[in-house]
Amino acid sequence: xxxxxxxxxxxxxxxxxxxxxxxxxxxxxxxxxxxxxxxxxxxxxxxxxxxxxxxxxxxxxxxxxxxxxxxxxxxxxxxxxxxxxxxxxxxxxxxx
Numbered sequence: 001x002x003x004x005x006x007x008x009x010x011x012x013x014x015x016x017x018x019x020x021x022x023x024x025x026x027x028x029x030x031x032x033x034x035x036x037x038x039x040x041x042x043x044x045x046x047x048x049x050x051x052x053x054x055x056x057x058x059x060x061x062x063x064x065x066x067x068x069x070x071x072x073x074x075x076x077x078x079x080x081x082x083x084x085x086x087x088x089x090x091x092x093x094x095x096x
Contacts (some may be wrong), residue, residue: 003068005086005090006090007084007089008088008089010088015083015088016083016085018047018088019082019085020085021046022084023082024063025043025046026039026043027043029076029079030072030075031076033065033066033072036071036072036076037058037061037062038058039079040061040064040065040075040087041055041058043084043088044056045089047088055075074086
């Protein structure tokens with residue numbers, strides 16, 4: 001599956017609030033596939049109005065990460081920066 005950025009539908013205040021929610025739950029560096037899976041599923045679960053609910057399930061999230069190794073790199077960068085805005089705005093996640 002190809003990943004590309006889509007227009008941002010959240011303001012900075014909303015992104016900050018969602019980031020805080022993610023970090024309260026998944027404050028572990030996504031250094032392995034299981035941790036990256038957990039982080040992405042957490043991002044999805046805190047972004048219900050923007051991301052596809054399919055990726056709240058670990059098996060779907062793991063499959064997406066295995067198909068898109070660059071997404072793991074993006075998750076690591078987002079975790080280091082403590083903001084997940086770029087992840088929320090990926091086209092592969094919505095509508096699946």
